[in-house]
Amino acid sequence: MSDFKTVFFDDFNGNALDRGTWKALYSGQHGNGMFRWDPSQLEVADGKLTIATEREGGGWASGGLSTIPDGQTYGRYEFRARVDEAQGTSGVVLLWPSNNQWTDEVNILETHDPRRDSFAFVNHGNPWVTEYIPLNVDGWHDYRLDWTPGQLVLSVDGRERARITHDVPDQKMSFGMQAQVHAPWEGWFGGGPNGGTPSRAEMEIDWVRVSAWTPGQGDAAPTGFAAAAAGGTDWMAAAQRYVARDGAWDGSWRNQVASGQITIEDVASRLAAGQGQWELWQ
Ligand SMILES: [Ca+2]
Numbered sequence: 633m634s635d636f637k638t639v640f641f642d643d644f645n646g647n648a649l650d651r652g653t654w655k656a657l658y659s660g661q662h663g664n665g666m667f668r669w670d671p672s673q674l675e676v677a678d679g680k681l682t683i684a685t686e687r688e689g690g691g692w693a694s695g696g697l698s699t700i701p702d703g704q705t706y707g708r709y710e711f712r713a714r715v716d717e718a719q720g721t722s723g724v725v726l727l728w729p730s731n732n733q734w735t736d737e738v739n740i741l742e743t744h745d746p747r748r749d750s751f752a753f754v755n756h757g758n759p760w761v762t763e764y765i766p767l768n769v770d771g772w773h774d775y776r777l778d779w780t781p782g783q784l785v786l787s788v789d790g791r792e793r794a795r796i797t798h799d800v801p802d803q804k805m806s807f808g809m810q811a812q813v814h815a816p817w818e819g820w821f822g823g824g825p826n827g828g829t830p831s832r833a834e835m836e837i838d839w840v841r842v843s844a845w846t847p848g849q850g851d852a853a854p855t856g857f858a859a860a861a862a863g864g865t866d867w868m869a870a871a872q873r874y875v876a877r878d879g880a881w882d883g884s885w886r887n888q889v890a891s892g893q894i895t896i897e898d899v900a901s902r903l904a905a906g907q908g909q910w911e912l913w914q
Contacts, residue, residue, distance in 0.1 A: 637851050639842045642654075643679065645679055646676060656699070656808075657695075658695070658697065658810060659671060666814060667813035673693055674695040680836050680837060680839075681836070683809060685721050685833045685834075687825075687832070697808065698806050699808070701730055701806070709740060710774065710843075711839065712838035714772045714836050718825075719826050720825030724743070725742075726738060728805060728806055731804070736757070737755075739753065740777045742754055751765055753796070755796045755800065757800065767788060775787070781800070783796075807842055809835070867904045
């Protein structure tokens with residue numbers, strides 16, 4: 633048994649947010665005066681969640697959402713994401729106190745660098761600890777935070793990149809994701825938008841998995857396809873894309889799925905095993 637048990641997995645299939653999971657959608661003016669939160673900047677389509685930042689009149693609007701008031705003390709947080717390069721904007725994936733009183737904050741992914749050549753992993757303890765991780769954040773990556781007593785371990789694409797052990801939170805925290813627009817004086821984020829900033833920038837989330845910390849009583853260690861899926865790639869989504877684009881000839885996997893000879897899970901399993909034409913399922 634592993635030490636973590638899945639609480640929820642959201643693949644963002646369908647065309648609307650699961651409000652049973654994402655109970656808090658941000659709205660209202662942000663304190664820096666640069667933008668307002670608007671739930672209309674959240675879109676679920678094509679198997680992913682898009683959190684947009686858009687110019688509107690003289691200002692900007694961005695999206696944000698959280699599992700508040702639901703939360704847990706300790707756990708594993710995994711997601712696949714990318715954030716557009718756009719001067720004066722950022723994307724943040726974070727843990728925030730479930731009682732919505734700011735006493736702790738862990739920024740798992742915070743794109744302080746408008747070039748998206750690196751990101752910050754921050755524990756707002758006493759004092760704050762910030763780890764800067766070189767990574768092309770505008771490309772897709774699989775992120776994972778393991779939060780256990782006294783320890784925050786960040787991994788990207790299955791490899792540990794940072795570990796924070798100072799003043800780690802020990803209260804119930806909720807998982808959130810948000811896009812932001814910065815003011816000219818917010819130098820840590822590289823300042824505000826300029827003439828080169830596009831009128832729309834996107835932060836995309838392919839999936840999110842949240843697991844509880846249950847030492848010795850977690851999910852069974854996955855094998856086969858489940859192990860491949862646990863590695864981060866969204867194999868079911870890949871299989872759906874593959875089948876949609878596979879050839880029309882009699883023996884194609886698309887035809888085999890349509891005729892019931894194999895299931896979409898079979899296709900996912902085959903892709904996970906390295907079968908199929910790579911260029912078709914990308
Ligand atoms: Ca997905």
